Amino acid sequence: MTRRTKIKALLESEQTDIEVLVKGWVRTFRNNQFIALNDGSTNHNLQVVVDFENTNPAKLKRLTTGAAISVSGTLVASLGKGQKVEVKAKEIDILGDCDAETYPIQPKKHSLEFLRENAHLRFRTNTFGAVFRVRNTLAYAIHQFFQERGFVYLHTPIITASDAEGAGETFHVTNFDLNRIPKTDDGEINYEEDFFGRATNLTVSGQLEGELGALALSDIYTFGPTFRAENSNTTRHVAEFWMIEPEMAFYDLNDNMDLAEALLKYVIKYALEKNADDIEFLTQRLLDEEKQKPQQARSEMNLVEKLNFCLDKDFERLTYTEAIDILKESTPNKKKKFQYPIEGWGTDLQSEHERYLVEKHFKKPVILTDYPKQIKAFYMRQNDDGKTVRAMDILFPGIGEMVGGSQREERLDKLEQRMDEMGISKEELWWYLDTRRFGTCPHAGFGLGFERLIMFVTGMGNIRDVIPFPRYPKNAEF
RNA sequence: UCCUGAGUAGCUCAGCCGGUUAGAGCAUCUGACUGUUAAUCAGAGGGUCGCUGGUUCGAGCCCAGCCUCAGGAGCCA
Numbered sequence: 001m002t003r004r005t006k007i008k009a010l011l012e013s014e015q016t017d018i019e020v021l022v023k024g025w026v027r028t029f030r031n032n033q034f035i036a037l038n039d040g041s042t043n044h045n046l047q048v049v050v051d052f053e054n055t056n057p058a059k060l061k062r063l064t065t066g067a068a069i070s071v072s073g074t075l076v077a078s079l080g081k082g083q084k085v086e087v088k089a090k091e092i093d094i095l096g097d098c099d100a101e102t103y104p105i106q107p108k109k110h111s112l113e114f115l116r117e118n119a120h121l122r123f124r125t126n127t128f129g130a131v132f133r134v135r136n137t138l139a140y141a142i143h144q145f146f147q148e149r150g151f152v153y154l155h156t157p158i159i160t161a162s163d164a165e166g167a168g169e170t171f172h173v174t175n176f177d178l179n180r181i182p183k184t185d186d187g188e189i190n191y192e193e194d195f196f197g198r199a200t201n202l203t204v205s206g207q208l209e210g211e212l213g214a215l216a217l218s219d220i221y222t223f224g225p226t227f228r229a230e231n232s233n234t235t236r237h238v239a240e241f242w243m244i245e246p247e248m249a250f251y252d253l254n255d256n257m258d259l260a261e262a263l264l265k266y267v268i269k270y271a272l273e274k275n276a277d278d279i280e281f282l283t284q285r286l287l288d289e290e291k292q293k294p295q296q297a298r299s300e301m302n303l304v305e306k307l308n309f310c311l312d313k314d315f316e317r318l319t320y321t322e323a324i325d326i327l328k329e330s331t332p333n334k335k336k337k338f339q340y341p342i343e344g345w346g347t348d349l350q351s352e353h354e355r356y357l358v359e360k361h362f363k364k365p366v367i368l369t370d371y372p373k374q375i376k377a378f379y380m381r382q383n384d385d386g387k388t389v390r391a392m393d394i395l396f397p398g399i400g401e402m403v404g405g406s407q408r409e410e411r412l413d414k415l416e417q418r419m420d421e422m423g424i425s426k427e428e429l430w431w432y433l434d435t436r437r438f439g440t441c442p443h444a445g446f447g448l449g450f451e452r453l454i455m456f457v458t459g460m461g462n463i464r465d466v467i468p469f470p471r472y473p474k475n476a477e478f
Numbered sequence: 479u480c481c482u483g484a485g486u487a488g489c490u491c492a493g494c495c496g497g498u499u500a501g502a503g504c505a506u507c508u509g510a511c512u513g514u515u516a517a518u519c520a521g522a523g524g525g526u527c528g529c530u531g532g533u534u535c536g537a538g539c540c541c542a543g544c545c546u547c548a549g550g551a552g553c554c555a
Binding site for chain 1: 514547548
């Protein structure tokens with residue numbers, strides 16, 4: 001009894017003329033003779049050669065696209081071109097039939113929109129097979145990066161009572177019978193009767209809890225799901241996404257930037273090595289897509305080149321103020337090409353401005369620092385100028401903000417003053433303020449959007465295509 | 479949420495100025511072929527034109543509302 005071998009291993013096998021057992025799903029069945037078999041272990045298919053003259057015709061009929069089969073036979077050097085090895089089948093078992101009339105995935109090019117509606121089956125396509133293998137590699141690489149550096153993987157809560165950060169709309173978590181919500185005498189919802197005895201929601205960030213860990217364990221990171229109830233309908237937003245949030249004691253903003261840049265380069269390099277085939281396929285896919293576009297709309301670099309370029313170059317670091325100066329002097333601003341002209345110092349940059357800086361001016365990832373305090377969160381460390389905070393955003397071509405972070409305000413008086421100014425309750429965040437009361441120290445951290453990272457590495461243009469089952473307004477299918 | 483565009487066969491799309499029986503490629507089915515590479519060749523079947531209402535002798539096409547999708551914007555990761 002031979003053990004099952006995965007297709008990836010067979011295609012890399014040095015040996016031939018050995019007995020093998022393979023299992024997988026039929027991609028196509030050509031010429032009544034050749035099965036292209038895929039089991040998800042690699043982007044490449046294994047060719048199985050059927051002795052059709054000595055096989056029951058009824059069984060041949062069942063070798064349809066999508067059917068699950070088991071094949072025992074001999075791995076031999078291929079007689080045909082296009083593959084090194086193939087399996088000469090001795091016996092084929094149909095494990096699961098697949099009705100060709102009703103199976104949605106056909107051996108042809110499907111639109112990403114169609115496959116999104118069939119997200120339960122899209123793993124079976126070359127594109128999504130590649131995307132989700134890359135996703136897996138990136139997740140692993142992130143853990144490896146932090147583990148190599150002695151970071152502690154910390155699980156911050158999914159259900160939380162704090163939304164003090166103001167990082168957007170939250171999903172409420174409740175046990176109430178929604179048809180009979182308990183009210184207080186003055187008609188307000190009585191959360192005291194709810195499961196936790198107070199209003200709770202799904203986390204929008206693990207940062208505040210992460211800081212608590214860092215101020216004892218030194219270096220921690222979180223890697224988990226995050227939820228935002230924003231009514232966002234874009235290629236860069238989903239309601240449920242995964243975020244990596246490291247938090248480091250005794251780091252200043254420069255250390256923070258160094259770490260973020262090192263992390264991004266590490267995981268991109270890791271994926272390029274580990275998933276070379278998949279990224280090569282995705283590169284080709286994008287090239288084919290670009291052939292539809294006019295010459296000038298095509299990108300200068302292909303996907304692999306873009307990733308390597310990113311590894312070779314230092315990210316451009318500049319302050320918000322410097323960025324504003326560049327934008328003010330820029331051709332599109334002078335020619336009034338920006339929908340939002342650069343008025344002056346103090347307002348947040350629009351997408352078009354970020355795109356200009358990253359895609360036109362510097363043509364590489366850009367780290368912007370020291371933003372005006374009024375457009376940033378309360379916990380960011382205030383600079384001596386009284387106007388700016390030690391924030392940093394890492395902007396990527398085609399993606400926008402990939403990382404957002406800052407050095408944290410460790411001085412209790414400064415922090416409390418800022419909370420008062422911004423109307424944030426010091427009573428609710430008593431535990432956060434305690435870290436500043438007892439052994440406070442400089443520290444910093446950032447949040448990395450995992451899906452946005454995957455978008456960059458795979459070249460996929462829509463965030464809904466890099467998470468298995470995307471959640472977005474009006475959609476929670478599967 | 480706002481702006482723009484789209485919704486026609488299983489999929490991708492064409493459908494003229496409102497006019498007779500709504501088309502193509504791929505997929506599927508039937509047959510042929512048998513070292514193919516999204517195989518090829520011949521033939522066949524397949525439609526609530528997103529939904530509701532309106533204008534008209536007549537609506538896939540015009541109008542209104544709604545739904546869904548895509549791209550862009552805002553919010554952000």
